[in-house]
Amino acid sequence: MASTRRALVIGTGTGGLASAAFLAKDGFDVLALDADAEIGGYLAPFSKDGFVFDQGLHYVGACRPGQLVHELLQSLGVDASELFHELDPDGFDLYRFPDLDVQVCRPLAAYRERLGVLFPEESKGLRHFFGLLDGAARMHDALARGILGRPVLTDLVALTGVPALLQWSQRPLRELIEQSTSDERLRAVLAGQSGAWALPPSRVVGLAALLYMAHFSDGAFFPRGGGGGLRDALVRAAEAKGAHFRTRALVERIETERGRVTGVVLAGGERIEADIVVSAVDPALTLGRLVSASDLPTSLRRKAAVIEPSxxxxxxxxxxxxxxxxxxxxxxxxxxxxxxxxxxxxxxxxxxxxxxxxxxxxxxxxxxxxxxxxxxxxxxxxxxxxxxxxxxxxxxxxxxxxxxxxxxxxxxxxxxxxxxxxxxxxxxxxxxxxxxxxxxxxxxxxxxxxxxxGAPFGPAMTLSQWGPKGFRTRTPVTGLYLAGSGVFGGGVAPCLLSGLAASFMAKLAPK
Ligand SMILES: Cc1cc2nc3c(=O)[nH]c(=O)nc-3n(C[C@H](O)[C@H](O)[C@H](O)COP(=O)(O)OP(=O)(O)OC[C@H]3O[C@@H](n4cnc5c(N)ncnc54)[C@H](O)[C@@H]3O)c2cc1C
CATH class of the missing domain: 3.90.660 (Polyamine Oxidase; Chain A, domain 2)
Structure with a gap:
C-alpha cells in the first residue's frame, strides 16, 4: 500500500487555509505552519473592548449555488449559503462624489440601466463598457465552471467575447474608461471600485479590473462573524479532513535535495520533513529568502526581487x-x-x-x-x-x-x-x-x-506583473508550489482557487 505523503503548508491566510483543506481532502498528511500566534493572516480578526474588528475582508462575490466561491467551499464541506449573508442588493457599494451618489446594484443589467438613467447622453459609451464587463462576467462564470469540472454548452458563448477582452490584458483600465466616455463624472463612477484592487485606474490591467468587477455581477456577500467566521469555517473544514495547524512556527528555510523539496527549517532550527511544500506567503519571501538561490533560475529570483506590491x-x-x-x-x-x-x-x-x-x-x-x-x-x-x-x-x-x-x-x-x-x-x-x-x-x-x-492584495496587478507575467502555482523545485494572493491575485476567491490549484499540482508531483 502506498504511504501517505506529508505536505507542509507555509502560512495560514486564505490561500494557506484553502491549500491545507484541499490537500487533506486529497489524502495528504497535512501540517500548516504559521509564524503568527493567530491563524488566518488577513482573515484573523482582533478584539478590543467588546468590539471585533476585521483586518482584510469587506465583501466577496460569487457566493450563490453554482458560483465559484460557493462551489469551492462546498467541495470542502463548508455550506456557503449558511456562512454568507448578502449585502444590500440595491447598493452593495455606494460611491459618494461631490454632487453625485451612485449605488452599485445587482444584477449587472440593472446597474447598467441605473447608469443609463443618470447619464442619458452616454448610452454609446455605457454599451461599450458594459459589453466588455458583461463578457468578463460570462468569462468569470465559464472559468469557474471549467475549473470545477462542470462546463455547460452556453459557456461556448463566453468564448466569443474573449478576443475583445484579451486586448485589455495589455492596456490599463483608464484607457478603457477614456475610450468609453469623456464625461468626467461617469469616468469616476466607472473607476469607483479601484480601491478593491488597490491600484489606480492608470496602473491596473483593464482585464483584471473587469474580472474583479464581474466577480460582483450577481451581488456581494459578507461572512457571518466577518473574516473570523470564514477563517474558522476553513480551519474546521481542514481539520475535519485530518489537517493539523501549528502557530508561532516561523519557516526560515525550504530545504531541497537534487532539485526536490525535502522539508522546512523553522526559526530555532527544528527541521520538518515533507514530500510537498505549499508556500502561501508573499512570493518575494518564498523565492527571495526561503528557497536557496542555487535552486532557482536567476530570472525567477530577479522577478521576485523587483515585485511591485499592491x-x-x-x-x-x-x-x-x-x-x-x-x-x-x-x-x-x-x-x-x-x-x-x-x-x-x-x-x-x-x-x-x-x-x-x-x-x-x-x-x-x-x-x-x-x-x-x-x-x-x-x-x-x-x-x-x-x-x-x-x-x-x-x-x-x-x-x-x-x-x-x-x-x-x-x-x-x-x-x-x-x-x-x-x-x-x-x-x-x-x-x-x-x-x-x-x-x-x-x-x-x-x-x-x-x-x-504591507501589501493588501499581493503583487500589484500591473501590465508587467499580471496574468502570464505573474507567478505560477508550480515552481522549478519539484514538490514546491505557491499559493495565496501572489498567484492569481488578492482576494478570497483567487486565494481559495490558489489552494485548489496547489493541491491539484501536488497530486501530480512525481513520488
Ligand atoms: C484592508 C484589506 C481589505 C481587504 N478586503 C478584501 C475584500 O473585501 N474582499 C476580498 O476578497 N479580499 C479582501 N482583501 C484581500 C484578502 O484579505 C487577501 O487577499 C487574502 O486574505 C490573503 O490571503 P493569503 O493566503 O495571501 O495570506 P495572508 O493573509 O497574506 O497571510 C499570510 C500568512 O502567512 C504567514 N507567514 C508569513 N511568512 C511566514 C513564514 N516565513 N513562516 C510561517 N508563516 C508565515 C503570516 O503570519 C500570515 O498568517 C483585503 C485585504 C486587506 C489588507
Missing part, C-alpha cells in the same frame, strides 16, 4: 456607541471621493505626500454581519480605510511596534486625524460617537502577514 492601506477601526444606521449607513461599502479625480485618491503612493483630502472607504462591518458578534448590542463597528505611501514608513519597518518611537506615532496620528476630519465632514457627529479606536498602518499589515510593504 498599494498599502491605512485603516482605522472604530467602535461606536450608536447604531450606524442612524447615520444612513447600511449593509454596504461606502466610497467617499473628495473629487471626480479617482487617481488622486491613490496619488500619495507616487508623490509621498498626502493629498488635501483623502479618499475613504467605509465598511460598517457590524451592520453587514447578522451574527451580532462584531459589536455589543446597540453599538457598531466601522472600518475606515485609505491608501498611503508605504515608503514613508520604511524607516521604522525593522523595529517592533513598541520601539517605533514618537516620530512614527506622530506620522500615524497625522494620517488618522486627516482621515477622521474627512469622515466628520461627511457624517457630522459620527466621530463624536466613537468609544473605541485602533489604527493600522502599512507596518501593522506587514507585521500581520509579512507581506512586503
Amino acid at each position: 498599494m498599502a492601506t491605512f485603516q482605522i477601526w472604530l467602535g461606536l456607541r450608536r447604531d450606524l444606521r442612524t447615520y444612513g449607513l447600511g449593509a454596504q461599502n461606502v466610497w467617499l471621493y473628495p473629487s471626480y479625480d479617482v487617481e488622486e485618491g491613490f496619488s500619495a503612493r507616487f508623490t509621498g505626500k498626502l493629498p488635501p483630502r483623502p479618499m475613504l472607504f467605509l465598511s460598517p462591518t457590524s451592520i453587514k454581519d447578522p451574527s451580532g458578534t462584531l459589536a455589543p448590542e446597540g453599538s457598531s463597528s466601522l472600518v475606515v480605510l485609505t491608501y498611503v505611501p508605504h515608503a514613508r514608513f520604511r524607516k521604522w519597518q525593522s523595529l517592533p511596534e513598541a520601539e517605533r518611537g514618537p516620530a512614527y506615532a506622530a506620522y500615524r496620528d497625522e494620517i488618522a486625524a486627516w482621515m477622521l476630519k474627512e469622515l466628520d465632514a461627511r457624517y457630522p457627529g459620527l466621530v463624536g460617537d466613537v468609544v473605541v479606536q485602533a489604527y493600522g498602518t502599512p507596518l501593522t499589515a506587514a507585521d500581520r502577514t509579512r507581506a512586503a510593504a
Whole structure:
C-alpha cells in the first residue's frame, strides 16, 4: 500500500487555509505552519473592548449555488449559503462624489440601466463598457465552471467575447474608461471600485479590473462573524479532513535535495520533513529568502526581487456607541471621493505626500454581519480605510511596534486625524460617537502577514506583473508550489482557487 505523503503548508491566510483543506481532502498528511500566534493572516480578526474588528475582508462575490466561491467551499464541506449573508442588493457599494451618489446594484443589467438613467447622453459609451464587463462576467462564470469540472454548452458563448477582452490584458483600465466616455463624472463612477484592487485606474490591467468587477455581477456577500467566521469555517473544514495547524512556527528555510523539496527549517532550527511544500506567503519571501538561490533560475529570483506590491492601506477601526444606521449607513461599502479625480485618491503612493483630502472607504462591518458578534448590542463597528505611501514608513519597518518611537506615532496620528476630519465632514457627529479606536498602518499589515510593504492584495496587478507575467502555482523545485494572493491575485476567491490549484499540482508531483 502506498504511504501517505506529508505536505507542509507555509502560512495560514486564505490561500494557506484553502491549500491545507484541499490537500487533506486529497489524502495528504497535512501540517500548516504559521509564524503568527493567530491563524488566518488577513482573515484573523482582533478584539478590543467588546468590539471585533476585521483586518482584510469587506465583501466577496460569487457566493450563490453554482458560483465559484460557493462551489469551492462546498467541495470542502463548508455550506456557503449558511456562512454568507448578502449585502444590500440595491447598493452593495455606494460611491459618494461631490454632487453625485451612485449605488452599485445587482444584477449587472440593472446597474447598467441605473447608469443609463443618470447619464442619458452616454448610452454609446455605457454599451461599450458594459459589453466588455458583461463578457468578463460570462468569462468569470465559464472559468469557474471549467475549473470545477462542470462546463455547460452556453459557456461556448463566453468564448466569443474573449478576443475583445484579451486586448485589455495589455492596456490599463483608464484607457478603457477614456475610450468609453469623456464625461468626467461617469469616468469616476466607472473607476469607483479601484480601491478593491488597490491600484489606480492608470496602473491596473483593464482585464483584471473587469474580472474583479464581474466577480460582483450577481451581488456581494459578507461572512457571518466577518473574516473570523470564514477563517474558522476553513480551519474546521481542514481539520475535519485530518489537517493539523501549528502557530508561532516561523519557516526560515525550504530545504531541497537534487532539485526536490525535502522539508522546512523553522526559526530555532527544528527541521520538518515533507514530500510537498505549499508556500502561501508573499512570493518575494518564498523565492527571495526561503528557497536557496542555487535552486532557482536567476530570472525567477530577479522577478521576485523587483515585485511591485499592491498599494498599502491605512485603516482605522472604530467602535461606536450608536447604531450606524442612524447615520444612513447600511449593509454596504461606502466610497467617499473628495473629487471626480479617482487617481488622486491613490496619488500619495507616487508623490509621498498626502493629498488635501483623502479618499475613504467605509465598511460598517457590524451592520453587514447578522451574527451580532462584531459589536455589543446597540453599538457598531466601522472600518475606515485609505491608501498611503508605504515608503514613508520604511524607516521604522525593522523595529517592533513598541520601539517605533514618537516620530512614527506622530506620522500615524497625522494620517488618522486627516482621515477622521474627512469622515466628520461627511457624517457630522459620527466621530463624536466613537468609544473605541485602533489604527493600522502599512507596518501593522506587514507585521500581520509579512507581506512586503504591507501589501493588501499581493503583487500589484500591473501590465508587467499580471496574468502570464505573474507567478505560477508550480515552481522549478519539484514538490514546491505557491499559493495565496501572489498567484492569481488578492482576494478570497483567487486565494481559495490558489489552494485548489496547489493541491491539484501536488497530486501530480512525481513520488
Ligand atoms: C484592508 C484589506 C481589505 C481587504 N478586503 C478584501 C475584500 O473585501 N474582499 C476580498 O476578497 N479580499 C479582501 N482583501 C484581500 C484578502 O484579505 C487577501 O487577499 C487574502 O486574505 C490573503 O490571503 P493569503 O493566503 O495571501 O495570506 P495572508 O493573509 O497574506 O497571510 C499570510 C500568512 O502567512 C504567514 N507567514 C508569513 N511568512 C511566514 C513564514 N516565513 N513562516 C510561517 N508563516 C508565515 C503570516 O503570519 C500570515 O498568517 C483585503 C485585504 C486587506 C489588507
